[in-house]
Amino acid sequence: MEFRIARVDLAEAVGWAARALPARTPVPVLGGLLLAAGAGRLTVSGFDFETAARIEVDAETETAGEVLVLGRRLLDICRVLPDGPVSCALEGTRFTVEAGGTRFGLSTLPREEYPAVPAPPPLYGGVDAAAFATAVGQVAVAAGRDDTLPVLTGVQLRMEAGEMTLSASDRYRYAVRRLEWKPEGAAAEEAVAVLLPARRLLDAARSLARSGTVRLGLDAGSAGFEGARMRTVVRRLDGRLPGYGALFDMAGAVVAEVEREALAETVRRVAVVAEANSPVRLDFSAEGGGSVLVRAGYGDDVAAQRLPASLNGGAEASVAFNPAYLVDAVNSFEGPRLRLEMLGTGQRALLSSGGDGHEGGGGGEPFEAHRHLLMSVKQLV
Incomplete structure (x- = not known):
């Protein structure tokens, strides 16, 4: 040789x-x-x-x-x-x-x-490589890290007609991202869902991001991703994630909007005084044109900063989150504004793109391309 x-x-x-x-x-x-x-x-x-x-x-x-x-x-x-x-x-x-x-x-x-390297699974369809890498990155932050619960360490891909839905959850947060894809063969006739290790999928998607199109293959035990002259085959996880339909039903929620980057920077800033596992609190008010007070800490060790925000559905609303989870969620979005639908303290809050960040889905029906659910902690600071 x-x-x-x-x-x-x-x-x-x-x-x-x-x-x-x-x-x-x-x-x-x-x-x-x-x-x-x-x-x-x-x-x-x-x-x-x-x-x-x-x-x-x-x-x-x-x-x-x-x-x-x-x-x-x-x-x-x-x-x-x-x-x-x-x-x-x-x-x-x-x-x-x-x-x-x-x-x-x-x-x-x-x-x-050396063991035989698995052959690539049969082709199932194709998806834009850059969009796929972005989508995987947006949902993978919500996947769990506990290997004793392998189902929660994965990202689930569901392919149906011309739409791919990616989702991940560690029980405290749930991220969902939808994007277009082009099915081939049997994929055009039936829906299929596969669960893949989040870390492995994220690595594969990022490495293929410049390939133009990622060709996806599936068989009973694995999923293959191929682009240009690169190919990755990932073993599937057993099981499926729990459904998110009822969780994402936010009927009666108070809705707020805030500048996304400003919120992320503020949370990082005030969280430096927070003890381990201590939340960051967001107090929204419609008074004076609308604002949100972001604060953390206890006693004399506190930090706070106020930002402009809009609030609809109530005069005020308060939620509190794990600061790392909140920063992960906020940074997973790309638009300039962030929309929060809040059911109240200790309940669910759904994050999505605000303003003109809404995207269109299949069949002309509007939908949020990316949504991230967080559980508000019960104890407010």
Whole structure:
């Protein structure tokens, strides 16, 4: 096996495939990256039984072949290689990397012990890559981190006709994002819902964001995402998220609007005096044209700031949230204004884009493209 490749291409391919490497593994070969040189290309693959990543880049191949090398060691080497062409070769049991007079030698791992990388699932449809990456980022913040409750660590994708709905919840918050997609084959006839690990899906979506279109494949155990010359296959989680229809019914809610970036900055500022697990309180008032007082802390250790805000449906309203959850929710939106529908202390509050941030859905019916539900804490500061 022998090939030549530009340093930037090798570094990109190794860095991308290394995303699938496990942090720790009792199986040494899973810490390896599989390099396969063929006619005019180099394929780099990583696999850890939950995620498989594969990328192709241009290369001048002298001798075709495969080699399995320690992925993170190769990644470290790629980071320090001088610019210019890189020559790589398999010499017995050693893999050599040479560029600009610098030469590295790497021991190889037993190729025969490396598990078979899963084939991509059958194509199910396509979605705009940039929009998909944005949507996954908006809902993934609401996914849980507790691995003892795996269902709550996932993002659920539901595909129906020309609409994809992404959702995630850790029981204290629930984020939903809708966007258009183009189904193919059986996808055009039936709805399907799949649950995928949030961290893995977020990583895959971000890495494919510049691919133009992400092609989505599905089978009984996995979902595949492919764009340009990159492909990721992610193992599905068992189960489904609880429905959000009743939760998002905010009949009788008081509605407020506030500048989004100003609210996020203010919450971060006043929260520095809040003790662990202490809430940040928002007091909305319609008096004097409308405002919201954001405050945190107890006793002498307090902070407060007032912002302009509008309020409809009442003369005043108060809610309190975990400050980290609130900042995550506010920052997941993109528009200049934020809309809050509030049922009161200790109850639900639904965040969405305010002003002209509403988007259209399928069939011409208006809908909120992105919504984020937060539970207001019962004890106000």
